[in-house]
Amino acid sequence: MKHLYLSLLGIGLAATTAFAQYNATITVTDLSTGLPLQDAEVIFDGNFQTTNAAGSAVFTDLIDFDYSYTVSKGCYTANSGMLTIAGADNSDAIALEPTTANNVFFFVGSPLTIAGATVTLTDGVDYNETLETGAPFGDLFENVPFGEYSYSISIPCYEPLSGNVTVDCTGNGDGIAVFAEPVALTANAVFFFVGSPLTIAGATVTLTDGADYNETLETGAPFGDLFENVPFGEYSYSISIPCYEPLSGNVTVDCTGNGDGIAVFAEPVALTANAVFFFVGSPMTIAGATVTLTDGADYNETLETGAPFGDLFENVPFGEYSYSISIPCYEPVSGNVTVDCTGNGDGIAVFAEPVALTANNVFFFVGSPLTIAGATVTLTDGADYNETLETGAPFGDLFENVPFGEYSYSISIPCYEPVSGNVTVDCTTGDGIAVFAEPVEVIIDATVTLASGTLTATESGLDYQWVDCDDSNAPIAGATEQSYTATESGSYAVILTMGDCSVTSECTSVIVNGVEDRSSLNAFAVYPNPFNEILTVRSNGQSGVVHVELINMAGQMLRNETRTGMELITIATGQLAPGSYVVRLTSANESTTLSVIK
Template identity: 30%
Template sequence: MSNPVITFFSALLTPKPATEGEGEPVSFGLLAGVVLNAHTLLPIEGAVIALTPGDFQETSNATGTFLFLEVPAGEYTANVSADGYEDAHIATQIEALTPATVNILLTPTPDPEEGEPGQTGAVAGFVLDAATLAPVPYAQVSLTPGDKVTETNIFGAFVFTEVAFGNYVLGVNADGYEDGDRNVTVESVAGATATVLLEKEGEPPTGSIAGIITRADFTSLPIAGATVTLMPNDISATTNALGAYAFPDLAYGEYTVHAGAEGYESSSENITVDEPGLISVNISLVPLEGEATGAIGGFVYDAWTRLPVEDAAVALAPGERVGQTSMLGAFLFDNLPYGEYNVEVSKEGYVTATESAEVDGTAASILEIELTPSEGEPTGAIRGVVLDAATNVPIEGVSLKVAPGDYEAQTNGLGAYSFTGLVYGEYTLEAHAAGYDPEIRNVTVANANAIQNFALTPVETVDEGESEGEGEGEDESEGETEEETGCCRCRDSEKSVDWMFILKEYWLFAAVMIGVGVWSKRR
């Protein structure tokens, strides 16, 4: 079974050949990541990420994520800045056809009115599975001394705020895992970050090998259907349409990865698995002398929303080859003799589209194909996050209404909400929550997503006598809860979660988190 993260990133990468007279071909890679508040772990929208050397710049979106495509392979520094935060500078390396990730925690700029800066900081980080580097949600994290306790969110993230300067021990336990710990030191307002890896309970430590098999020529295209054998285990895997393979859960030791494919010379690589996580082993195969071939690939989008169309049928003629688009709407046909081809794309609910392409050896032919819905009107969505204006903590259970249409929704445990299937036009959006001032906005839906984030202001109340005493008691109770949980909001497992929203709106965040594992160690 192919690794979904490798498939995900591979679909984005297309190498560019050098033009005549430029010498060696230029190889390109990808850099993705997320920018978070180091104290609250909330996404930071509008952060500017600049790569040096070069003139590459992107801005984080509403979920804090960013993405650089077609960056020449090499060493870079990611310079990150955002209003109200201290700048960060992170070194990273981008390799050809190899996605890289860089996740950034920005520290809020100290407020002079809050007292002398430098007295406290924050401790934030992630809890990950040691074998796969996948996030471990709902793990219990303790900070001692201080007896603070919190729980990781669905991305395995945790945070403790207002931690006095000093040395601490992070203790972590989760169902099905051995307990883990990590020493941290808080010595500035920037605080400290830490990643804790947990081993599966009762299992020896393991690692994994994964990679992409490509052509050893100027195209560097992935090879589908290549056979990859792992020795001495004598187990085999077949690369998917994007040349990806994976061997998970391998005991520590020495291995040989052997790759072969029809029409190519075989090649092998020796590798040592001696730590958790996935080790990247990418192998290039030299084409045998014979008929020259090339490739046709591309992406399929919805003509109205510009979102990728997944599982669309893609037919190539001549040759009678058929494939399907990936989760990003990507497709690829390789080993094609030089000549002209027609690419036909179809899916239920859309008008079939046809594009022509030529394979002539100068470069891979990349197409962008739009599918028009066969009926109905173009639709979009209104979605966003609702926070407490005083604490920046997500508010669960906020009631939201959209008119016209009388649509209703409630925020989930992350404070997120979404309204989908809205015909393009003007709408009124209302947000109501007990204990907060309501807010009403006019929203225009004119594309796939209209992002509307709220910061609701708590209602100021003045009670007298017994009522005032009761109010103080409630405040103390809330304060104790916050100290016990380290200011992360723990999700009640009995409550429903809007998983579709999380999957669609936070897909890049999740990919980045898992991608850290896939590409954390390179040869």
């Protein structure tokens, strides 16, 4: 049996040797250069070899058959072919074309990839491709031509990434790998759109978290203005624009996911009013000034100054206004002001410098409770100022604009005691200086008595003027004594004067008997008549005291003689002027009045 087995084995080996005695040689070259390619991988009928330096791979012990093979090498495009063994060795040559593209893999995120990232790869010329990540083990751009590329990666709520990559042959067949680890965003842009439909330029926008972040911008971009990279958090903002109401609000800064940032829309309201500041006095303001501001219609407001840096009327509607400023001890000030938008936010400023008063009014109230008209008031400083007025106003009379200083005054009124005094003229509260005077009325007794044809005023020590009531109170020439003896029958009165006060008595009727008093015709005799140097009176036996009075036609007593127990009484008349005279004779029992002529 052993011998048989060996015989059969020998027969089998002989047969195999007879069929598997041929070689196949595959030569690999570079298509572009024709040079042999070493280390190319050749798979021939399931057998694997790499080419030698000559670019060849030899497969032996082949039997007659049609064989297929594939050739691959890094950085080359794989190729394939057919080789037939038919009773002899055979060879085949195959060329590989160098590759011009590679795959580029993007691994966004670590350890797990982030889905939803937008990756753009471009050479800046012909190649510009985009993909969105989603594969759990990376995403790829296939067959990217060799060259230099830039890429960008954007993911909502992550910092954008960008970089450069060289696409060439890696040799390992795994393509180009780009690893990116985006950083989650911690800030966002905040856009302010101030105004609608067009934005308003020149608005000042302040954004703050009340702690570390406090930024300001001025609007000007036609489609909104932005704060860049604002850290996530809660913020307040304020918007101020000249001639607009201020705006404020709150905004949450977080990731929006759309990449457009946070949008704040504001529509400021145009101002219709402004503040009006009054600065009264310079360099320091004057407290206590009363300022009135009015448009003559609906607006009429008043304030009293006191703030050290100006006083204000708030929210005054735009328009034209007049103002007045009054301050005790200062000249009044008035003017006009236009209230509109100033644009600087400081309001309207009115500067006034009142002039301190140097004069005041002095009011005289003469009489009480009612004033006395017709009083003459003189006010003087004894130097430059000397003014006079006559009272008549029912509520006092005034000297206007009397310079500050010390003054004396005098008040005279007919039939009143004169009044005088001193007054200081300075600044009061705007009511002027008041002087109250109550003159004492002068009382003159205007009683007249009549005795023996002689009228006598009761009040003594005055100035007198007798008048003829029958001749419209015509003054009687020379009749200026306290008594008056009428030479003719008639009605008489006297004007009594004390200083500037004059009163007139009632009229008194007087009857003069004529040339002789017939009832006493034989009691006395007077001669010669007419007389010259001497006038003689004979008593015709009258005993006792005889009283002789010689009176001129003005009622003036020129001679007044008294004799006792004398028959003849002589009176010197040489100094008398020619004219008519009256002789009045009185004894204990008789009296008579005679007319004589010189």
